[in-house]
Amino acid sequence: MNGANQITELLGGPSLEQPLSLEKKPEGSFIDQTIKGLSSNPLFSAGAGLAGIGMAVTLLKRFAVVGSSLLRRRYIVSLQLNNEDPAYSWLLDFVNRHSNRSARMLSGHTSLKIGESGRAAISVASLPGHGNHYFSYKYRWIHCERTREEHTVSIDGRRTPFETVTLTTLGTEPKFLLRMVEDAATEALSKIDTGLVVYKALGPEWRRSGVPRPKRRLDSVVLKEGMTSRIVDDIEEFVASRKWYEERGVPYRRGYLFYGPPGTGKSSFITCLASHLGYSVCIMSLSDRLLDDDRLNLLLNTPPQNSIIILEDIDAAVTNREDPKNSDPIYQGMTRVTMSGLLNAIDGVGCAEERLLFMTTNHVERLDSALIRPGRVDVKEYFGNATQEMMENMFIRFYGDNCSADDAVEFARQAASLEVEISPATLQGHFLLYKKDPRLAISHVADMKQPLLR
Incomplete structure (x- = not known):
């Protein structure tokens, strides 16, 4: 009986040696006593603990996977x-x-x-x-x-x-x-330095001329105050206004005439504009003996994409028909391009859209009025010789930290006192002679009065 009593005690029941009581136990007391007995059993407690930990770890892993998936999808x-x-x-x-x-x-x-x-x-x-x-x-x-x-x-x-x-x-x-x-x-x-690509007319097509040249900054050509920004703003507005031109049925073309004495930076400034816009340059000479009206029309209307067309020294090839002097035989036969052919190439019926055309001349008075009327030439800018303010700016830009503002003022004052017209090209040539010593450039400023005799 001792063995039976021990089993009974483990189950939480009464000992067989004790007399059975006929008193009714409260409902559920057997279940409560069974749970209490199991919980007090060390073997059962250890197993239940391990099972609980395992379940918790499994749930945590599941939540981690779901949470990670949700995090990756959402955040x-x-x-x-x-x-x-x-x-x-x-x-x-x-x-x-x-x-x-x-x-x-x-x-x-x-x-x-x-x-x-x-x-x-x-x-x-x-x-x-x-x-x-x-x-x-x-x-x-x-x-x-x-x-x-x-x-x-x-x-x-x-x-x-x-x-x-x-x-x-x-x-x-x-x-x-x-x-x-x-x-x-x-x-x-x-940061890609593509350089300035220059094209020249060869036969009926444009051919690249040599390797790309270093790009020039806009401030490398010193002009009168406000002139640079005025031209740049006009070109940038035109480039960004294609839709505006199309909606109003206006030909999407822009013509510029730069005129003034030689050496004032007309062609140089055009190359600066091309560098600033990221455009290439197409240079054409109307005095080419092989150039005729048909070839001119083809070249002006088939330039490379994103390019500027330059007609340099247009007065040397196309003269004013109203000037009696131009009837002299010496002016005849200089080119095979006729005035009517040039006008049709600039704004004729078959002209291409999205074109920037620049013409330069040293003698604007020699140009035919039909050539420079609005619609063919939209913007006219005069490039004059250096003013005193331009001289100061060129001096400072050339010598940089090696000179002072007072040096620039002194140089410009002495240059102005010469009472001769000095072109920016002449100034730059003078600075190159004394590129390491601004004081020498000032002391020899009188040499610019007769630059050809140096």
């Missing part, structure tokens, strides 16, 4: 580019330069340029290497992962491994990363 944005995209290298360079700390894992690329003369130049560029990188942009942390695949693709005519870069950041706006790629592309393109 994480990603953008992926591959190396077939033009912006791929721009973006990697952007990441490398805008990170708080430059990437420690780099991939290098060396380019070798050998000129026809045999002169070689080497440039080395570095990009973030393959792996994970972190950087901040506009107060957001961004994770950048660069990976490489086994298969290859053709880029610029050569086989290269296929690569991808993935950008990830917290946020709810997918366009944030797209704007960052646009900023990277804009920043890269702004």
